[in-house]
Amino acid sequence: MDKKLKIYSGLLVFMVLGIFYVESVKPKEINWYPSYAAKHKIPYGTYVLHKELPSLFPENEVKDIYQNPYVYLKDAKHNGTYFFVDNKVNFDKDEFNQLLNFVNRGNNVFIATNGIHIDTLKTQTRVLTTSVFEEKAYQKMSNPIFGEKEYHFDRDFSKFYFSEVDTLHTTVLGELVIRNENDSIISKKPNFIKVTHGAGSLYLHTFPQAFTNYNMLLDKNYEYVANVLSYLNSQNQKEAGVASNRSNTILWDTYYKTGKSRITSPMYYILSTPSLKWAYYIALIGVLFFIIFKGKRNQRLIPVITPLKNQTLAFTRTIANMYYEKSAHKNIAEHKINYFLEYIRNQYRLSTLEINERFYKNLTSRSGNSEEKVVALFKRIQHIQTASSITEEDLIALNTAIEDFKAYKK
Incomplete structure (x- = not known):
């Protein structure tokens, strides 16, 4: 190995070690991706909620559902509370009719998503906008039994509320409260409702961020989540004297999740895994160095030497x-x-x-x-x-x- 090749090899090793050192010491960026997946511990995952569900529903079994509702609910033996929380939940007609049949048998469906529109239930949503320069948004339960406490979410979000409901079958359970810089209420709109259908109910919430890891660990916002989910607690229903034929099962939806596991290609898997990603990058750098230096060594210009003439x-x-x-x-x-x-x-x-x-x-x-x-x-x-x-x-x-x-x- 000549001196020049040793220098190049040393530079390559130094660069690789430098990359590893920089990556190991630099602070990791916070991932604000709206995953809503139970396995994710990022701010907008639902790891904390999913882990705490057994304590919130001590008499209920928590079951993860990996199928879409239409396929899963074809079996009429399935009962309980179907729990949906995601950035966007869009059911097709047949799928939602299957959910309505599920509710009609005396079960519950809880849906927390941004801007849900359900024409069948005469329910529409809209984004709340104000002219206030510095506004603060709060979540509040409507029932006085929960007190007048308001819960603040300090991240920016789309402020959806229910602009149209069927008043004969709908009960407002929670509100979105907007205050100005003087802490005066400038707007109050419903964002959590209960819609009765047959022997069961649908609970609709327009603020899914409330159920994420970030909100659950922010101040005492977990109290708000507990208050919301108390309406689904079968024990509370029995104490209130509400008859129900529901089973004690929380059907946690993992199908409608923005961050659900999906591998679209081998390259996606490699780049989504930090260790494999850096191994791939280092391999590319090594190949690049090999091409540059090996090519330079093999393709160096050869001077033309005129052969001696036969004299x-x-x-x-x-x-x-x-x-x-x-x-x-x-x-x-x-x-x-x-x-x-x-x-x-x-x-x-x-x-x-x-x-x-x-x-x-x-x-x-x-x-x-x-x-x-x-x-x-x-x-x-x-x-x-x-x-x-x-x-x-x-x-x-x-x-x-x-x-x-x-x-x-x-």
Whole structure:
């Protein structure tokens, strides 16, 4: 491992450790997502309420329902109090008719949601708006038995109230109270009602935030939740002399929950889990570093080096021209003869130390040339070797004879 690669690896490790340190020491942001799910401990979850239901209803069984009401209530044997709390609860026609049949048999349905509109019950909601610059919203029970205490929720929320109700079958149980900066009441609207239907009742509340973890742990707001839910307590009903055939079961809805568990894709699961999310990010960073540094190492520009030219042919031509221009035909012929004899030794595996009749016959049989041509060629070679000088014509005739010998093929 070279020095540069060690530096890059050290930087990568330092960055990863730095990310882990920053993530571990920085304060976690508060998640204000309106979940309303019983398993969530975030401010707008309902973990606290769900955990405290057995103490609020000591004689009732709490049962989580994971199906939609239409499917679950097809079985007429199911009885109790169906409990809905969520940011938005939208029933279709068949589903709500199933709930009405459930209520008609003497059961209860509790629905806490923002702005519920139920035409069947002649119930409509509207958002309350005022012209007051600094207003405060309070929740208050209507029945004097609970006293005049008002409960404040210090987070901003949509102030829904019931703008239209069926007065023959509806009882107002709670109110939304708006006060100005001087603590004077400027508006009071119903936000918690009871609608009788058959042998049972529907309890409708327009402030689901009251049942969240944040509100339950804020000051003494849990008292308000207990007062609201006291209307569902079967023991209280018996003490009040109200006949009821309901079973002692709280049917806690987990189907209509904004924050219910749903995995839409593997990537959603990875990014929703902090440990897997950071492992995924670190893997991406590692791949990025690998591409940058490994690619730079492998794709570095390679300088173009011009290969050396083969100068043998040029050198040969230069020497030949030099001999030719000086009329050194004898020297050229001797070089030509030496190359030819080397050719015979390599090509035909014949010794050229003795040039005799046996040599002529062997060369003739191996080369395919006629014996007369072979003998004439070597007579010419002997003449040139013994002569003190030769003419240009003699050199040309020698070259022609040698080339003619090589050109013959069996």
